[in-house]
Amino acid sequence: xxxxxxxxxxxxxxxxxxxxxxxxxxxxxxxxxxxxxxxxxxxxxxxxxxxxxxxxxxxxxxxxxxxxxxxxxxxxxxxxxxxxxxxxxxxxxxxxxxxxxxxxxxxxxxxxxxxxxxxxxxxxxxxxxxxxxxxxxxxxxxxxxxxxxxxxxxxxx
Amino acid sequence: xxxxxxxxxxxxxxxxxxxxxxxxxxxxxxxxxxxxxxxxxxxxxxxxxxxxxxxxxxxxxxxxxxxxxxxxxxxxxxxxxxxxxxxxxxxxxxxxxxxxxxxxxxxxxxxxxxxxxxxxxxxxxxxxxxxxxxxxxxxxxxxxxxxxxxxxxxxxxxxxxxxxxxxxxxxxxxxxxxxxxxxxxxxxxxxxxxxxxxxxxxxxxxxxxxxxxxxxxxxxxxxxxxxxxxxxxxxxxxxxxxxxxxxxxxxxxxxxxxxxxxxxxxxxxxxxxxxxxxxxxxxxxxxxxxxxxxxxxxxxxxxxxxxxxxxxxxxxxxxxxxxxxxxxxxxx
Numbered sequence: 493x494x495x496x497x498x499x500x501x502x503x504x505x506x507x508x509x510x511x512x513x514x515x516x517x518x519x520x521x522x523x524x525x526x527x528x529x530x531x532x533x534x535x536x537x538x539x540x541x542x543x544x545x546x547x548x549x550x551x552x553x554x555x556x557x558x559x560x561x562x563x564x565x566x567x568x569x570x571x572x573x574x575x576x577x578x579x580x581x582x583x584x585x586x587x588x589x590x591x592x593x594x595x596x597x598x599x600x601x602x603x604x605x606x607x608x609x610x611x612x613x614x615x616x617x618x619x620x621x622x623x624x625x626x627x628x629x630x631x632x633x634x635x636x637x638x639x640x641x642x643x644x645x646x647x648x649x
Numbered sequence: 650x651x652x653x654x655x656x657x658x659x660x661x662x663x664x665x666x667x668x669x670x671x672x673x674x675x676x677x678x679x680x681x682x683x684x685x686x687x688x689x690x691x692x693x694x695x696x697x698x699x700x701x702x703x704x705x706x707x708x709x710x711x712x713x714x715x716x717x718x719x720x721x722x723x724x725x726x727x728x729x730x731x732x733x734x735x736x737x738x739x740x741x742x743x744x745x746x747x748x749x750x751x752x753x754x755x756x757x758x759x760x761x762x763x764x765x766x767x768x769x770x771x772x773x774x775x776x777x778x779x780x781x782x783x784x785x786x787x788x789x790x791x792x793x794x795x796x797x798x799x800x801x802x803x804x805x806x807x808x809x810x811x812x813x814x815x816x817x818x819x820x821x822x823x824x825x826x827x828x829x830x831x832x833x834x835x836x837x838x839x840x841x842x843x844x845x846x847x848x849x850x851x852x853x854x855x856x857x858x859x860x861x862x863x864x865x866x867x868x869x870x871x872x873x874x875x876x877x878x879x880x881x882x883x884x885x886x887x888x889x890x891x892x893x894x895x896x897x898x899x900x901x902x903x904x905x906x907x908x909x910x911x912x913x914x915x916x917x918x919x920x921x922x923x924x925x926x927x928x929x930x931x932x933x934x935x936x937x938x939x940x941x942x943x944x945x946x947x948x949x950x951x952x953x954x955x956x957x958x959x960x961x962x963x964x965x966x967x968x969x970x971x972x973x974x975x976x977x978x979x980x981x
Contacts, residue, residue, distance in 0.1 A: 535674045535706065541746050542675055545724045546704065553680045553702055553722065573834040576765050576790065580728040583887070584720050587681040587730075590888035606836060607829025608790065610856050610879055618889050 556584045559592050566598060578602050593619045597628055604636040612636045674706045676742040677723035685714035686731075711737045713760065718886075725751035726767030727775070732798070732885035735760020741776075754778070759796035759818075761885040763826075766790070766839075780819035781861040782845040782868065789839025790826040790855075792882050795819075802881035803860055806874065816863035821845075824858035824874050824882070843868045 538546070556562045562585040566578040582599035586592065596619050604612035613636050624632060633643055674691075679699050686699035689710040699711070705721050713719055713735045721729040725744050731737050741754025751767065753775045766775060766788050775786040779795045794802050799822040803809050823843050828836040830853075843850045843859045848867040850859050858874040861867075874882075883889075 535704070538675045542724065545746060546675060546678065549678050549680075549722060549724065549726075550702055553678060556680070570834070573836075574768050575832065575834055575836050576828070577726055577768060579790075580720075580722065580726070580765050583728070583730065584681045584722075586888045587683050587718050587720055591890050593890070596890070603827075605833045606790065606827045607832040607838075608827035608855050609829075610874070610876070611826060611883075614876075614879065614883055615887075621890075 552581070553584070556581050557588075559585065559589065559595055562595060563598060566602070570602070575602055575606050579606060593622050597624070597632065601631055601635045604632075609636060613638065675704045675724075676707055676739050677705045677721050677727075679703045679705060679719060680722040680728070681718070681720035683719075684717035686717050686719045687712045687714075705739065707742065708738055708740055711735070718888075723751075723753060723767060725749075725753070727751070727753055728763075728765045728767070729755065730763040730886055732761030732763075734798070735762065737762060757793055757795050759798070761792070761794045761798050761882065763792045763882075763886045764790070779821040779823075779861075781816075781821045781864045781866065782823065782843055784823055785842035785844070787840040787842075788828075788837050789841060790828065791839070791841055792824050792826055792886060794822045794882065794885070798822075798881075798885060799860070802878050805877040805881050806858075806860075806872070807877070809860060809869075809872065809878075812862075814862045814866060819861075819864040821861040822858060822878075823852075823861075824879075825852045825855055827855040829855040 552565060555565045562581055566581045569575075569578040569581060579599065579602045582595055582602060585595050586599060589595070596615055600612045600615035600619075602612075603609075603615060616632055616636060616638070629643060632638060633640070679686075679688075679701055682699050682701045687696045688699045688703070688705070689696045689712070691706055691708040691710075696712070699719055705711075705723075711719060711721070711731055713731050713733050715733050717733050719729075719731045721731070721739070723729070723739070723742060723744075724746075729737065729739070736758040737760070738756045738758075739753070740756055741752065744751040749768070753766075755762070755764070755776070756778045758780065762777070764775075764777060764786065766786065777784045777786065777791070777793060779793060781795075784791065784793070796819065797817050799820040800811065800815060800817050803811055803815070803820070803822055823841065825839055825841050828839050830838050832838065838853065839855070841852050843852065843861070845861045846865055846867040850868045850871060852859065852871050856874055856879075857871045858878075859871055860869045862869075
């Protein structure tokens with residue numbers, strides 16, 4: 493988010509330049525699916541502010557395309573008190589990689605922190621097959637308010 | 650430059666609204682695409698296969714196929730996750746980057762949708778229309794099912810009467826997911842107002858839902874969505890790792906690693922209810938009653954193990970619906 497803050501404090505020209513400079517770097521760390529192409533349907537009628545915002549959004553989408561960078565983006569969003577944004581980022585990653593337990597557990601905890609305990613507990617249950625290590629289990633139990641009697645079912649699987 | 654930054658962006662408002670000199674057609678971007686999703690361009694009317702990072706324009710018509718999902722992220726960072734066999738249009742989007750305020754209007758004609766307000770959208774006037782209801786949104790996470798999907802999920806809700814007045818074309822099921830009153834980091838609680846047939850029901854608690862059986866019918870009284878009914882939404886709007894997926898999903902995942910979450914769409918909840926899946930759904934529902942308490946996670950685990958979180962069928966009409974207005978319910 494520091495990058496974002498800096499960009500917003502620059503002039504529009506610098507803003508666009510920074511965004512354009514960021515994108516190649518983001519592409520290097522992105523997965524194949526996201527790296528296919530920058531959108532070719534950019535509308536010349538869009539205001540410069542819109543085009544600049546689209547570049548920022550594009551960078552976020554690219555950053556969401558690998559497990560590590562999606563987690564990093566979500567962590568930054570949480571640092572900036574944007575739990576909903578973090579949930580969107582993690583959800584986005586899980587759409588294309590449903591097998592990622594590490595992302596799913598963060599998604600579950602984020603949902604619980606948004607006070608959607610039902611959804612968070614469902615996500616926890618989905619990864620229970622793999623078992624949870626003790627620190628993760630402790631976080632899950634705390635944030636999702638899972639009864640102690642239910643925890644063995646999660647940890648022993 | 651200051652003038653440049655201070656200019657507001659007014660992005661096209663629905664059909665009857667005015668245009669600003671800074672009007673833009675682009676409202677956001679496809680941020681995740683799974684399987685077969687088509688976007689019908691407003692200008693040309695031609696349907697194209699949706700691609701990740703493709704820009705989304707005002708009044709594009711999004712259509713998803715079976716076992717397919719699309720996440721759209723709007724400029725204000727609101728997100729729309731569209732489930733399988735759905736049809737959706739963004740028909741209003743106003744965004745002011747200076748004040749970070751925005752207003753979003755969306756129409757879901759059929760299928761399922763999960764909407765998360767972006768940070769800047771939380772103070773704005775956001776709405777979602779279905780054929781039977783209008784949902785006013787105040788900073789929230791909300792999920793909807795329309796048509797066959799609403800009926801399928803509704804059948805998983807204990808006590809919900811699915812009588813003869815239920816229309817599989819227009820029935821709408823709406824649930825508030827959050828943020829709840831105990832949300833952290835200053836996230837404000839979400840509120841939705843569901844209006845149908847001149848009656849408005851306000852929901853303030855996450856997990857509470859309303860069912861509108863048909864166009865012209867009033868919304869039901871709010872009820873706590875059971876784990877079984879939640880599982881119906883979950884199958885359509887979220888993914889499940891193959892180790893926990895029902896057998897039908899696991900077989901599909903062998904075809905494509907990315908298809909396992911919402912596959913098995915040929916099985917209805919009714920047709921699978923006689924096997925372990927039915928028992929699982931019942932177990933999940935029984936785990937909740939009026940909410941989630943002790944034993945809920947064990948109940949969910951049991952449901953997953955039994956393959957109870959069955960995928961639902963959506964076989965509704967594909968007839969397109971033209972939506973011009975924001976406020977009244979749409980016609981199927």
